[in-house]
Amino acid sequence: MPGAAWPEGVIARYLTVGGATVDMxxxxxxxxxxxxxxxxxxxxxxxxxxxxSHYRMVWGMTAQREEHHPGAADRDALVWAQAHAEKCRAMPRPTA
Ligand SMILES: [Zn+2]
Known part of the structure; x- marks a missing residue:
């Protein structure tokens, strides 16, 4: 709903072509x-x-290790949210 307050914890929100939102x-x-x-x-x-995931497996010289990349995860989620918002025609579920 345009103008409605964002739910707690939502860091980004895209309006879909159907009038719903994609929340991050x-x-x-x-x-x-x-x-x-x-x-x-x-x-x-x-x-x-x-x-x-904020953690990615990275191959080093000798072994695989896990790296923490929250920024990369945010960017990937954003790209997905944007792409989905452009093609999703589903109407928002009515709120009780
Ligand atoms: Zn959708």
Whole structure:
């Protein structure tokens, strides 16, 4: 809904051609304090979602290691959100 407040935790939002939105949120693990481990883009009009991990496996000289790239995950989620918003014609679900 245009003008409606964003749900808590939504870091970016795209309006789809169908009038729904694609919301980007960070997914948090259960550590204390919680740490974001992934960026999730999810459409409010259809079941499409896309989760982008903040951790990537990188091949080094001798072994594979995990690197923390939250910025890259955000960018990937954004690209997905933008692409989905341009083609999704599903109407937003009515809110109760
Ligand atoms: Zn959609």
């Amino acid at each position: 949120t960070h997914q948090y693990n259960v550590l204390t304090p919680p740490e974001a481990y992934a960026t999730l883009a999810s459409c409010t009009g259809c079941p499409a979602t896309s989760e982008h």
